[in-house]
Amino acid sequence: xxxxxxKQEIIRVASKLFKNKGYSAVTMRDVAKAMDMKAASLYxxxxxxxxILQDIILNIAEEFTSGMAMVLAKDNSNVxxxxxxxxxxxxxxxxxxxxxxxxxxxxxxxxxxxDYYLQLRNDYENNFRNIIANGIENNQIKSIxxxxxxxxxxxxxxxxxxxxxxKGTVNQKDLTESxxxxxxxxxxx
Amino acid sequence: xxxxxxKQEIIRVASKLFKNKGYSAVTMRDVAKAMDMKAASLYxxxxxxxxILQDIILNIAEEFTSGMAMVLAKDNSNVxxxxxxxxxxxxxxxxxxxxxxxxxxxxxxxxxxxDYYLQLRNDYENNFRNIIANGIENNQIKSIxxxxxxxxxxxxxxxxxxxxxxKGTVNQKDLTESxxxxxxxxxxx
DNA sequence: GTCTATAGGACGATAGAC
DNA sequence: GTCTATCGTCCTATAGAC
Numbered sequence: 001x002x003x004x005x006x007k008q009e010i011i012r013v014a015s016k017l018f019k020n021k022g023y024s025a026v027t028m029r030d031v032a033k034a035m036d037m038k039a040a041s042l043y044x045x046x047x048x049x050x051x052i053l054q055d056i057i058l059n060i061a062e063e064f065t066s067g068m069a070m071v072l073a074k075d076n077s078n079v080x081x082x083x084x085x086x087x088x089x090x091x092x093x094x095x096x097x098x099x100x101x102x103x104x105x106x107x108x109x110x111x112x113x114x115d116y117y118l119q120l121r122n123d124y125e126n127n128f129r130n131i132i133a134n135g136i137e138n139n140q141i142k143s144i145x146x147x148x149x150x151x152x153x154x155x156x157x158x159x160x161x162x163x164x165x166x167k168g169t170v171n172q173k174d175l176t177e178s179x180x181x182x183x184x185x186x187x188x189x
Numbered sequence: 190x191x192x193x194x195x196k197q198e199i200i201r202v203a204s205k206l207f208k209n210k211g212y213s214a215v216t217m218r219d220v221a222k223a224m225d226m227k228a229a230s231l232y233x234x235x236x237x238x239x240x241i242l243q244d245i246i247l248n249i250a251e252e253f254t255s256g257m258a259m260v261l262a263k264d265n266s267n268v269x270x271x272x273x274x275x276x277x278x279x280x281x282x283x284x285x286x287x288x289x290x291x292x293x294x295x296x297x298x299x300x301x302x303x304d305y306y307l308q309l310r311n312d313y314e315n316n317f318r319n320i321i322a323n324g325i326e327n328n329q330i331k332s333i334x335x336x337x338x339x340x341x342x343x344x345x346x347x348x349x350x351x352x353x354x355x356k357g358t359v360n361q362k363d364l365t366e367s368x369x370x371x372x373x374x375x376x377x378x
Numbered sequence: 379g380t381c382t383a384t385a386g387g388a389c390g391a392t393a394g395a396c
Numbered sequence: 397g398t399c400t401a402t403c404g405t406c407c408t409a410t411a412g413a414c
Binding site: 020021022024025105106108109139144148149152155158159162167179181182183184185186188189 | 209210211213214268294295297298328329330331333334336337338340341344345347348351352356364367368370371372373374375376377378
Binding site for chain 1: 379380381382383
């Protein structure tokens with residue numbers, strides 16, 4: 001494990017604050033206070049408040065993009081691919097719940113990088129949708145409105161960051177299996 | 190249908206802006222511009238920006254509370270109760286997606302009314318959890334971690350506001366049925 | 379690399395004319 | 397009920413000393 005640079009520390013502390021109050025409500029003075037320094041000093045390490053948001057959101061968005069590429073690279077069934085995507089979301093949520101919060105609630109405050117982010121998100125959703133649609137075509141998944149299935153799965157997976165911190169230390173494998181069962185097999189007996 | 194007062198109009202316009210940028214990023218000058226008036230004039234109808242947020246969030250929170258009370262008043266099975274709660278969330282999301290956005294993303298910016306909101310939300314979640322737990326006890330619902338089921342269902346239902354506007358006019362009954370099938374029966378064939 | 383000081387503007391809200 | 401003018405405060409970011 002490499003030692004955390006001052007810049008990385010600022011970004012980590014800022015993402016925690018962003019999670020609690022949102023990007024717009026967090027001031028550079030808040031970040032500085034949490035870092036035990038003055039706001040002006042932050043600018044020796046980062047270029048702007050906006051640059052912090054970009055760093056947080058784009059790193060995670062690109063992690064989802066490469067995760068999806070790996071899922072699609074394997075020659076698995078559609079249901080197996082959905083299971084792999086559930087594991088991907090759980091892993092990223094466990095590793096960086098604060099960053100995920102910013103991605104989910106503050107992406108609209110991106111400025112120059114907004115279009116790039118939206119493109120990544122759109123591509124990801126299209127790939128997710130195609131897996132579901134293929135599953136329905138091949139009679140592996142129930143013939144329910146693709147958009148409703150996509151929405152339901154993504155809503156749950158995208159909300160993991162809200163819920164994980166409450167659980168203390170989480171057994172990643174157990175959670176992935178429970179979620180897979182609920183999202184794919186349902187809860188009815 | 191009673192005629193909308195100027196105050197109600199301001200709150201409706203503000204909730205639309207809050208949905209797009211969040212409470213903190215929306216200024217009273219933004220609200221005034223959208224109303225085609227000057228910021229100072231808003232204060233003849235509302236007491237403060239905070240009062241607008243309170244009105245939006247607490248009205249919806251109380252609607253969920255009374256909806257839950259009605260579900261619990263009927264002598265139905267636990268699975269039937271879950272179906273009724275799905276219908277409740279769909280109805281409120283269709284009626285007021287902008288208000289739901291504020292409730293979901295800006296509740297932490299409530300000031301005096303924060304504790305009251307948190308109490309309503311906590312009570313609602315406890316009732317929801319008990320329905321699931323009773324269903325498991327009575328062998329109607331699969332024996333999966335109650336918290337994971339609760340989280341999964343609430344995540345989907347609470348995200349409806351993000352997704353409904355994309356669908357244009359929604360058939361409320363069809364959506365409720367699709368969601369019920371996915372959330373309760375699963376997607377696997 | 380941290381500080382003090384401050385530029386330059388936006389913020390919520392009020393006063394008072396009409 | 398809407399306006400103009402403005403108060404006092406806070407914002408991001410920079411300049412320059414140490």
